[in-house]
Amino acid sequence: xxxxxxxxxxxxxxxxxxxxxxxxxxxxxxxxxxxxxxxxxxxxxxxxxxxxxxxxxxxxxxxxxxxxxxxxxxxxxxxxxxxxxxxxxxxxxxxxxxxxxxxxxxxxxxxxxxxxxxxxxxxxxxxxxxxxxxxxxxxxxxxxxxxxxxxxxxxxxxxxxxxxxxxxxxxxxxxxxxxxxxxxxxxxxxxxxxxxxx
Numbered sequence: 001x002x003x004x005x006x007x008x009x010x011x012x013x014x015x016x017x018x019x020x021x022x023x024x025x026x027x028x029x030x031x032x033x034x035x036x037x038x039x040x041x042x043x044x045x046x047x048x049x050x051x052x053x054x055x056x057x058x059x060x061x062x063x064x065x066x067x068x069x070x071x072x073x074x075x076x077x078x079x080x081x082x083x084x085x086x087x088x089x090x091x092x093x094x095x096x097x098x099x100x101x102x103x104x105x106x107x108x109x110x111x112x113x114x115x116x117x118x119x120x121x122x123x124x125x126x127x128x129x130x131x132x133x134x135x136x137x138x139x140x141x142x143x144x145x146x147x148x149x150x151x152x153x154x155x156x157x158x159x160x161x162x163x164x165x166x167x168x169x170x171x172x173x174x175x176x177x178x179x180x181x182x183x184x185x186x187x188x189x190x191x192x193x194x195x196x197x198x
Contacts, residue, residue: 002103002104003104006066007064007065007109008066008067009063009109010062010065011061011062012051012052012061012063015052016052016063017049017052019073020048020051020078021043022074023075024040027099031098031099033131034134057121059082060080061078061080062113062117063078064101064110076101079094079110079113081093081123088122090125091125091126092126093111093114093127093128094129095111095137097110108144112144118163123163126160127158127160128141130156130159132157147161
């Protein structure tokens with residue numbers, strides 16, 4: 001991240017339920033409200049299953065964490081997409097970064113990797129719903145996307161944008177993430193890694 005903190009990225013797995021619970025507990029009430037559009041103190045068993053037991057094609061999530069001295073992971077953020085059944089080329093995307101890691105470039109890294117993963121799976125557009133006062137999400141979308149279409153209803157913004165941009169840019173960013181140790185062997189992100197270590 002921008003402050004020098006080393007993070008690693010990997011696909012979210014079914015055994016990450018505890019990490020999600022711990023991450024939610026470390027989020028401020030405002031960050032929880034921005035993510036869930038309501039006060040959220042805990043995740044139900046059904047919600048935890050929905051958020052971690054994914055097929056990797058229609059519902060995919062990339063987690064960011066750092067390793068503690070004892071080798072355990074401390075979750076810092078998640079980016080996910082859920083393909084729309086009625087428009088299979090479009091997916092709803094969401095980014096969550098815990099408060100201590102906000103403003104350090106992690107959201108942009110997660111969204112970039114999510115875009116690349118989505119493009120590899122035939123998704124060409126993202127929809128993002130966020131509260132109008134969530135300036136951080138608005139800024140993040142503007143930084144990574146061109147020609148964003150916005151809608152607004154009852155304080156909720158919906159942004160839709162094409163996953164265009166030069167393929168080489170996304171690949172280069174993914175390569176940087178790998179070289180800096182963000183994406184490691186065994187991450188579950190083989191499509192985001194090259195086979196050449198040079």
